[in-house]
Amino acid sequence: MNRQTKQRRAILNLLRRGYYHLTADQIHDDVRKEIPNISKGTVYRNLKVLRELGLVSELSLNDTVSRFEANRESHYHFQCERCGRVFDVDEPIDKELDRRIAKRTGFKISYHQLEFRGLCHNCQQ
Amino acid sequence: MNRQTKQRRAILNLLRRGYYHLTADQIHDDVRKEIPNISKGTVYRNLKVLRELGLVSELSLNDTVSRFEANRESHYHFQCERCGRVFDVDEPIDKELDRRIAKRTGFKISYHQLEFRGLCHNCQQ
DNA sequence: TTAGGTGCAAAACCTTTGCCATCCC
């Protein structure tokens, strides 16, 4: 289930080119510049495959939509409560936290997600 | 915009009675025991008002649906990757973290959300 | 009395899926 098609390549390249936390719609719009008749179904299907291959991950922030990003060094996010934009936060990941919580709760913990919310630079003015 | 209607009271009471992180559908089903003809529209409209009043908050975990809970001492969550169930995690909130990130990034940070993912007790067997 | 709230049904959104044609390996 991992053929190289131009659609799949284009989606992954876009996400790797530094355009992170994009919605499926934004991805569709952008890839359409290159492959005008690519359908949204294809975008969703490929995002699903890429997720299963561990190349992409999906974020559910406090939005109605999902956002996608190419996997890389794991990191945290900040989302502006006013304009909705999402930014990366370069705080070192606290691996110890997972172990501590696992020990205390008895859950098997594979990772954690941390999101900050507030006002971005522009929206503070 | 803050009338006491039996619908609104019933929804808030349910969430305060200890039934946390419920979906709108679960809330609807439960409140219907008491108010059989309450509509889903009313549930959503009231959740929106209660959120705006700061009495309820909405969680977007890695699901397709939103979950709602009455506001209380803030806390963290764990969601099982297999069965989808959501649990509270009683780790003390790290307030210092918000200040540190705010100082470093220049964002105004009002709060953070932390979610752990992995396998719950049942699903580890 | 009247602004805010409700029920119902339709609309709006986001995401998934069935079908058949097409393409990669």
Next chain:
DNA sequence: GGGATGGCAAAGGTTTTGCACCTAA
């Protein structure tokens, strides 16, 4: 060649909304 993938359009699931009728204050 044959299974995986794509395009299109329809279906699914969640949330929002318009409208006419109610009801709390």
